[in-house]
Amino acid sequence: MNTVQIILIALFVYLGAIGSIVGNTIGWYTLGRPLVASFVVGLIMGDVPTAMLVGVPLQIMYMGNVTPGGAVAWDLSYATYIGTAGALVFGKGMGTTEVIGLAVLFAGIGGLVGGVMWNVSYALNLPLNRIANKYAEAGETKKMYIPNVVFGQLIGFACRFIPAVIVLSSMTAASGQGDFASMIPGWVTTLLGVFGGMMAALGMGIILSFLLKKQYHFAVFLVGFILVTYFGLSMMGVAVVAVITAVLYFVIVDKLSGRE
Incomplete structure (x- = not known):
């Protein structure tokens, strides 16, 4: 990946999050969906067919993703954008099962990083309540957009864009050395591909349990x-x-x- 591609993918990691500047309808419920995310990464990296090949199982895997009480085990947009990018970077010349296995592997890494940064953003947003409360007590309600919108978006952007750039840059550096993919045994990527298929079946089962009344x-x-x-x-x-x-x-x- 070149610098422009890294920046664009990291930007979409932010845009596809809950509460991003484009709103939840366009962001979380559209750009944050694995199938859409994979398509966007495919466009950016110039390999839409392979991106969609891994996007479909990732979409099915995360169909049953819920956040009860705001608890986030993994971050969806982090997982799918980074997972798809990792599969495109390291999956050249591999079979379908191996590429999907790589996508699952990097999706796990991205989702874990995103889950951590989600909690960090929660913590950083706490002081903003005091700022907004001071404006409310002073009757300066027109200034409440500063902590709620300006500072809130800056924190959200920093907690998503910057770590995503770091992860994607690390992936690019590892791919340039040419030895990262060889360090992963074939049976590991095959196992991850099979596991991804099992997770896809689980996700489909959860959806059917809601639909089949x-x-x-x-x-x-x-x-x-x-x-x-x-x-x-x-x-x-x-x-x-x-x-x-x-x-x-x-x-x-x-x-x-x-x-x-």
């Missing part, structure tokens, strides 16, 4: 699975079949109920 819902899910696996339909093709089936179902139900 009745027994026949599972049959509908299996129909979609069969259409993709055995009939080779794309996601768009399955979606079209689902829409047609839904329309026919409601038309038949309306006729049987005598609404027409």
